[in-house]
Amino acid sequence: MDTFISPDIVKRRRRRTALAVAAVLATLCLTAWGINRAVSPSVDASGVSIATVHPGSIANTINASGIVIPVHEELVSSPIQTRVAKVHAKLGQQVGQGELLLELDDRTIVLAIDSIKEQLAQQENRILALTLELEQKRKQLASAIELLELDLEATRVRLGRYQTLRKAGGVSAEDLLTAELNVKRNEIQLRQHKEQIADNQRVTNSNIEGARLQKSILQKQLQGQQQLLAQTQVRAPFAGMLTWLLADEGASVATGQLVAKVSELDNYKVEASLSDFHARALSAGQQVLVEQGNVRLQGEVQTVLPEIQNGTVKLLVMLRQPHHAMLRNKLRVEVNIVTEQKQHTLLADYGPAFNGRGPQDIFVVRDGVARKTTLNIGASDGKSVEILSGARAGEQVIISDTSRYKDRDSVRVAQ
CATH class of the missing domain: 1.10.287 (Helix Hairpins)
Incomplete structure (x- = not known):
């Protein structure tokens, strides 16, 4: 039931x-x-770097290493092969224009100057001797010409008398011919003596000009040696700092060897070096940002040096503040060369997760989960990157190294 x-x-x-x-x-x-x-893998939010996508402006830059160098720097070299006689300055000291830095042994130059002066004296004596000789010959010939002119006058008188007597039959035809020949002989001798004076004048003048030319050559040599003598007193070419000095007294010095270097104070530029991979993107006039610590100085590319050495290209950067207190000779700085400017674009802080430009898989954090998303990366200035597509303003992306999760599509982010 x-x-x-x-x-x-x-x-x-x-x-x-x-x-x-x-x-x-x-x-x-x-x-x-x-x-x-x-x-499922997870990451601690405090163990990764997360950046928020935000709008802003960016300058695409190429990073380079740089070194601060003086705008004006002058090298002083030895004019001759000699040795250091005496050192008057110390490396690193500030020097004034014309200040004596060191002395080079000048004995060989002094001997050369004495020899040239002796040769000059010889040429002067030769010019004087040639002048006196010309004057002496001129006087001798002038005396001879005076005598010949008297003889010519006497023979002409005799010829006139014979011509008169010949008409009266007082002299023979032979005596008249003899008188005529005597006149012609005296005329020829007189002309020859006058021509000899002109010839002697031309020859002597030519010898004198040769002596004067040799004297001029010797004077130029003397001037050159005197300039070399002055250069053995090594002096500062301008006011600045002595950044290099051959300070060993008695040291041998070759011709053209560097003995001192003076650099301008408080006026600097930057020499930057980077891979020749970027050579085509470089040009004069590009804007540059020079950084050292928290100091950022603006400038522009003055010139790109044409020579490439060991895969490295160099360029010179002129600064807008070349007298900035931070600048020091040989100071190493970071150089950012601006190749492109973009306004009103999406940005994220730069990090190891980004690798150049183009599509890249980046983890985007949404609702506590980082999902692998393809972002199209554009310009970069070393501190920020441009996001062309794949993320929106306000979203968060992991910018630290995520290579250990490269085979995962998503990763939990533990708060």
């Missing part, structure tokens, strides 16, 4: 069954969640 079951009892049994099923399902969910947490 069937027993009637109260509706309340049925409701209680159904309630217990539903609760049991719910408990089982909850247990299964918790178990699955626990297994998922145990198996």
Whole structure:
């Protein structure tokens, strides 16, 4: 016989069954969640660098290493092969224009100057001797010409008398011819003596000009040696700092060897070096940002040196503040060469997760989960990168190294 079951009892049994099923399902969910947490990788938010995408402006730059150098620097070299006689300055000291730095042994130059002076004296004596000789010959010839002129006058008188007597038959034709020949002989001798004076004048003048030319050559040589003598007194070419000095007294010095270097104070530029991979992107006039610590100085590329050495190209940067107190000779700085400017674009802080330009897989954090997303990366200035597509303003991206998760599509970010 069937027993009637109260509706309340049925409701209680159904309630217990539903609760049991719910408990089982909850247990299964918790178990699955626990297994998922145990198996799925996660990162601690404090262990990674997360940047927020934000709008802004960026300048695409090429990074280079630089060294501060003086705008004006002059090298002083030895004019001759000699030795250091005496040192008057110290390396690193400030010097004034014309200040004596060191003395070079000048004995060989002094001997050369004495020899040239002796040769000059010889040429002067030769010029004087030639002048006196010309004058003496001129006087001798002038005296001879005076005598010949008297003889010519006498023969002409005799010829005139013979011509008169010949008409009267007082002299023979032979005597008249002799008188005529004597006149012609005296005329020829007189002309020859006058021509000899002109010839002697030309020859002597030519010898004198040769002596004067040799004298001029010797004077130029003397001037050159005197300039070399002055250069043995090594002096500062301008006011600045003595940045190099051959300070060993008695040391041998070759011709043209560097003995001192003076650099201008408080006026600097930057010599930058970078890979020749970027050579085509470089040009004069590009804007440059020079950084050292927290100091940032603006400038522009003055010139790109044409020679490439060991895969490195060099360029010179003129600064807008070349007298800045931070600048020191040989100070190493970071140089950022601006190749492109962009306004009103999306940016994120730069980090190891980014590698150049173009599409890249970056983890974007949404709802506590970092999901691998393809972002199109554009310009970079070493501190920020441009995000062309793949993320929106306000979203967060992991910018630290995530190479260990490269095979994962998502990673939990534990707060």
